[in-house]
Amino acid sequence: MLIGFAGLGRMGLPMATHLARAGHTVLGHDPGLGRAPEGVTLMPSAAALAEAQLTISMLPNGATTRDFVLTGLADTATDHLHVVMGTVGPALVRQLAADARVDVIDAPVSGSVSMAEAASITTMVGASPEQFERVRPVLAAMTAAQYHCGTAGSGSAAKLAVNAVLAALSQGVAEGLLLAEAGGLDLRSFYGVLRNSAAGAPYVGYKEEAFLAPDTAGVAAPVSLIRKDLALALDLARAHRLSLPVSETAFELLDAAVDAGLGQEDMARVLTALRLRVGSRSV
CATH class of the missing domain: 3.40.50.720 (NAD(P)-binding Rossmann-like Domain)
Structure with missing residues (x-):
């Protein structure tokens, strides 16, 4: 063809x-x-x-x-x-x-x-x-x-729904890593626990290096791209008068990551954005 x-x-x-x-x-x-x-x-x-x-x-x-x-x-x-x-x-x-x-x-x-x-x-x-x-x-x-x-259009609605879950999952992993670190855990060891726990979705497994070694892991999906998709998802939600508080919070963090110059970095850099937020509060 x-x-x-x-x-x-x-x-x-x-x-x-x-x-x-x-x-x-x-x-x-x-x-x-x-x-x-x-x-x-x-x-x-x-x-x-x-x-x-x-x-x-x-x-x-x-x-x-x-x-x-x-x-x-x-x-x-x-x-x-x-x-x-x-x-x-x-x-x-x-x-x-x-x-x-x-x-x-x-x-x-x-x-x-x-x-x-x-x-x-x-x-x-x-x-x-x-x-x-x-x-x-x-x-x-x-x-x-x-x-x-x-x-027509249903495929795009499905994609936005999937990426809303993905953005929430990415933020959840980042928050879990910060909690583990605050509790004195080695993050590499903890990630093994996370990967094999009830929270161990496939995404958790294949994003390990992106979260733990972002400088060498490469970029699979940039922050700017998932932010764009989540903005579309929130537009769809507003058109139907839906409240999506988790997606709204995830979007705020992606926004912060873009503002910090991380737009072209992998979406796992939301962990970096969270660290920057913690640092700004401790000053």
Whole structure:
């Protein structure tokens, strides 16, 4: 299948590469990319992707996604299907599905860059049953699991709900580490206890180095990204008059981390933000 892929960043690049390895012909566009990744033909403009029968966007925010869908895909065939895989929120996806010349569905993903490289991420799909069956083989080349969540926008709602839990869990681990440290525990030893306790979710296990050795662990998901997703989740909550006190507190800490210059660091740096807060109070 001829597939257009807009957004070849940290997550999009390995995903597009997996599509090419699966035998698809992949046209890619990303102004920030200097050379084409394996198996992907770089196109000079987003509009050049419109010749594909299916396009995918993994773009950083709603504004760039809206522009690509409404402007870049203005000259496609009538049976063109576009898959929004970036996290932009359900309201925008539903607006694009209503306003765009092409069919629009969403399939945001859950997982880190290393999981994208291993094609072990999960995708949550908002589409009609027929659209889901059409796109599922393509998604299966990039992801380990594909969940049909409902109509367009439902995948984005599921992603925001997942990341609300993730942000709360990240803050919970950070607070637990501070408590353990205050109690005189060695944090490496305590983390083994935490990982094997009732609180030992998979996230706790694979984020150990990010929490305990952040300077060398690398960045899987930056603070700025999870902050953006949590802001969208809180927007959705407010639209439905929901009170999410844990998410609101987690967002305040992510905000503090960004203000401290940690926006491009891994989301586990909320522990650093908490330490800075403690330090400011002791002055």
